[in-house]
Amino acid sequence: MVARVFIDGEAGTTGLQIRERLAVRRDIELLSIPDELRKDTSARADYLNKSDIAILCLPDDAARESVSLIENDTTRVIDASSAHRVADGWTYGFAEMDRTQEEAIRTSKRVTNPGCWPQGMIAGLRPLISAGLLPADFAVTVNGISGYSGGGKGLIADYEANESSANMFAPYALGLSHKHLPEMTHYTGLTSAPLFTPAVGNYYKGMLTMVPLCFGGLDKVPSGADIHAAVSDHFAAANGFVEVAPLTDIQKSDELDPQALNDTNRLRLHVFANDQRAQAVLIAVYDNLGKGASGAAVQNLNLMLGVEQSTSLAA
Structure with a gap:
């Protein structure tokens, strides 16, 4: 039919x-x-x-x-x-x-x-809150960069008119009241809105979100392996497009390019951690016009x- x-x-x-x-x-x-x-x-x-x-x-x-x-x-x-x-x-x-x-x-x-922005942070945080590794009242910060196509026709026209002279990294929503905050809060399971600071880059599409986590104030501090296992288990049965990168101890990666998954519907989630410092960062890469x-x-x-x-x- x-x-x-x-x-x-x-x-x-x-x-x-x-x-x-x-x-x-x-x-x-x-x-x-x-x-x-x-x-x-x-x-x-x-x-x-x-x-x-x-x-x-x-x-x-x-x-x-x-x-x-x-x-x-x-x-x-x-x-x-x-x-x-x-x-x-x-x-x-x-x-x-x-x-x-x-x-x-x-x-x-x-x-x-x-929304395009919430998916990366939801993919990283919801498994940790569901598994009890993070409390729902944990103070969360989210930042990232997206291609200018996410701003619609007006922003596309502005960037294409200015070409190479356009701002390479333009933070916005500096009033800290982005319209995606209710969605981010609700579907991660947080009890209060995160501090969200997005930015637009001088390229057409593709995005990267980052959620830095400092666990020092928790009674039980999860290790990087704990975090990666919870995220991997959460998506293991998903018959979809979210993939979890292996847990690695590296200083940089070519995979962390906001344009790496352009023209696909994939979302790749990375976990990086320093157990001695009780810190981790969740990074998601995806196409803001694709999966976003x-x-x-x-x-x-x-x-x-x-x-x-x-x-x-x-x-």
């Missing part, structure tokens, strides 16, 4: 990437609204209600409006905005997050695609359609 899929907001960066991945699929009929009707509420409502699955690639308020326009009980939704990331009744679309998450996505009518956005949406779509989740996705 051919599924009718409507991408509401297909002209945006994420929407275009999703459409490109789905265009050659024979099991999908892509419904495409004419350009002149993209802002016509009545026309959008018609397309939303005649689709089997609607993928929302819109600003938050527009995504909420699209959901309100669905009047039937058959259209399923994948929302790529941050509007519903911690909302009741929505399933978080990080399939590898827990061993039951894949099935939850498969059977859900409302799936909220993860359109790739995750297609993976969730595949699960909801009951097909192999790697379909249309480069491993």
Whole structure:
């Protein structure tokens, strides 16, 4: 059976990437609204209600409006905005997050695609909190760098206009109130929001997140081997795209390139530790337009359609 899929907001960066991945699929009929009707509420409502699955690639308020326009009980939704990331009744679309998450996505009518930044830290911290190696009230700091495509068309245009003179490393969200904080807090299992300092680099796509951990104040200090074992065990049964690098004692690695996994749907998680100093760092590498956005949406779509989740996705 051919599924009718409507991408509401297909002209945006994420929407275009999703459409490109789905265009050659024979099991999908892509419904495409004419350009002149993209802002016509009545026309959008018609397309939303005649689709089997609607993928929302819109600003938050527009995504909420699209959901309100669905009047039937058959259209399923994948929302790529941050509007519903911690909302009741929505399933978080990080399939590898827990061993039951894949099935939850498969059977859900409302799936909220993860933000790009949270996935790396969730992948590292959730296993440690679940295993009891970190308390839920642990003070966490997260930082990292992403390609400028994560900022949408406006930022892409700015960087491409300035080319080599654009800022090579531009920290932002310096008010320390990034919109991904509720999602980061909720799905890691933390009881308070982390200190999050992201940055944009002068390259198109690819990202790296870092979570430094100082265990000195804990009653029981986990070793690097403990941390790596907990993370590895957490993802051992996941039939997805998260991989855990071997635990190694090195000073640097060519694998820690934010662009290393571009054009794939993979997320590679590294654990580095110094047991004598009771310190560790969790580093995740992935494509902000792949596993961080359109790739995750297609993976969730595949699960909801009951097909192999790697379909249309480069491993």
